[in-house]
Amino acid sequence: MAHILLRHRDIPDINKLEVYKKNGGFNAFKNAVTKMKPNEVTDVVKNSGLRGRGGAGFPTGMKWAFIDNKNWPHYVVANADESEPGTFKDREIMESNPFQFLEGVAIASYAVGANAAYVYLRGEFWQVAAFLDEKIAEMEEAGYLGRDLFGKDYSLKIHTHLGAGAYICGEETAMLESIEGKRGQPRVRPPFPPAVGLYGKPTIVNNVETLTNVPLILANGADWYKKMGTADSAGVKIFSLSGRVRKPGNYELPFGTTFRELIYTHGGGVQDSHKVKAIMPAGASSSLILVDDDKILDTPMDYASVRTLGADLGSASVIVVDETVSIDWLINKTMHFFRHESCGKCTTCREGTYWMSHITERIHEGHGKAADVDLLLNVARQMQGKCLCALGEFSTMAVVTGIERFRKDFDKVVKA
């Protein structure tokens, strides 16, 4: 099947404006601005069943419809902060199929009445931002961005904004704080950004992959998109496959593809032909799926099915863990990450991640007692439901499921 998002794999040089145009590029945006009302655009996206690809899976069209039309101006922010360990899809889109992404930003902006959009890239994507700046300039030159587009009363500017190395800025309200020139710390919600967002104005924040779907949904219709994937999860998804597999990488597949097909058909199987021990389907923020029965690999990867395994699909950053890996080592790694990235605003997360990482380190280095494992589990469970944003909550996922589902790995390294 031809790619919908990673189209550069089928069409060489699609990152050149002429080539993108020749392949139908910008028709959807032009058609929207010249022939459709903004709410009609939102309706098509709503009917397509598109859900946010950043991890939360919130219905995109519904989010757009939440924009507060009594308060102006409006903004669109594209979330290109991509920092979840195991996620590396948005970078490939922006580097190789940039115009489709930018056209998606433009269509979203028209749909919600925004005349300015920001692409928030993680600071490490310095080169990607410079590249996007070139592409934005080319679009301005060609009349796809700027004033009175297509002879209509609609103007749009797109700007890039670089972060500077803070995972938390992927959380949408922290991202808005960061664009405002502040420390990236999440806001208390509600109000949500479609009501009170950037500079206190209604704002829609969407992930890069989500927006990249939009031009083709508009061009081909909601029904075309809905036919792919499953009833619960429409369309295609880029699965970032990493960890102990032979061929890690991005694979664009319909929702509902099984773990087995991803890992064995596309990923070439596990390194050194080891067995899969655990899967983290949503990066470091995942619950650990225990693969103690080979049949688990036949689970379809869609939001609802993955939930039956006691985990979430999230951003579909599938980290494969084999039998050579001990889970006490693994959660020590994830805890080190969350402790480093906790923004420090809420006490639960700031203190919780600090103490959890102390305990995981002690256990992993062989200085832990059996009671430490219970203490760790206790701290993690106490944090749940009490953090200001998802970071704190997610930091407990691998810890709780790691201990509950792989207790033997801990018992082996602690003193009686």
Added chain:
Amino acid sequence: MSLANKYPKEVKQILSKYPPEHKRSAVMPLLYLAQREEGYLNKAAMQDIAKMLEITETDVAAIVGFYTLYHDEKAGKYRMQVCTDLPCALRGADQFMESLCSNLGIKVGETTEDGLITLEGVMCLAACDKAPMFQTQGPDGIKYHENMTVDKTMELIAALKKSTGEAK
């Protein structure tokens, strides 16, 4: 010399991105600009930006302290930032880092004697399928180096050393 005098074109372009009543938004790009030459930010640079944006020096220092890509201390000309997070570690990043340390004769966080390289361990850089990998942060911005080996890294360091020598 103030940033606005030194880089008038860049400063104007950065300020034009944000609504004039929200010029505080320009603090992050301005900090990158101020950090460009020396690789770190001193007090005078932060004061200059605070004045330009009509915010306090503390506001600026809070940004520098919060975000890991801003530095308030001098380091090597290039910061070599190796990802040792979970997905990279599953593909040998910790061993890569260890060999790199022994080849360079420094520990993580230290700088080579010639002042060229500071070796750092960092969190996920969104290149998990191309481990071991690192980024270099230096006068020419941030660059990714993927699917690396120790040999390839030592070649890169030699090339950086050569180009630095020539620039002098």
